[in-house]
Amino acid sequence: MLDIRLRSRPGATSFEADIKSYARTRHWSAALHSFQESSKLHSHVSESLYTSIISAQGKGRQWQRALALLSEMWSAKLEPNVISYSAGISACEQSGQWLQALALLGDMPEAKLEPDVFFSYSAGISACGKGEQWQRALALLSQMGEAKLEPNVIFSYNAGISACEKGEQWERALALLREMREAKLERSIISYSAGISACEKGEQWQRALELFDRCGRRSSSAPSFSYNAAISACEKAEQWQRALALFGQMLEARLEPNVIEFALPGVASRTCDRGIVVR
């Protein structure tokens, strides 16, 4: 009996668990609803719970809600910290609201918070990239340099390369890769993949393949991304033999191509009809 009553009015921890599991399973509005219930029942809602729910709103592309929750924190006498702000910036980024993302980033010093290289800046740079604001993305990158936000700027560099890619600035993307090398920053498979994609958009398939060779395409983190970008570059340049060769290499390396990778070299219909590999 007692158990049932306890369950019908769950405590804070149970709400937290519920909310997080809703967020994991992408039930954003259920997460928010659960959160609102929990706010009603408990006088105190933790910063971390607010941050989780802000993040969940971002994933559900509900940037207005995310921003509203962030300002609600102040009225609830909670102090949003770097993590809360980063979640907010990220929410704006995911919703394509680069201006809002930059506004939040700019608000941080006023709240006596120092933007974090790992998340605040990279989310802001990504937001600019998505909004086709590569100049602003690069401005943020150099702003970080001035603020001496070293050494782990790899994430931000990668976001910057991607911003150049989206803005069709392949030369600048390559320049960033070079800068990374000079600064002795580790260029991950992600850095290279973003660079390859930039070359692809700029119709520089030879350069794309050069980068592909350089990145080693070993099974580090997500090698299929770099294969994908390289195959796509060949496909755009009508280098179908090369695209097929890369595709073959992918199979040899025991990477499982997905449907799109099948489609790219123009072999999709034949191979897929025979039901090979694709699941």
Next chain:
DNA sequence: ATAGGGTTAG
């Protein structure tokens, strides 16, 4: 001790 996002293809 509890939260936060670095890439791509169609």
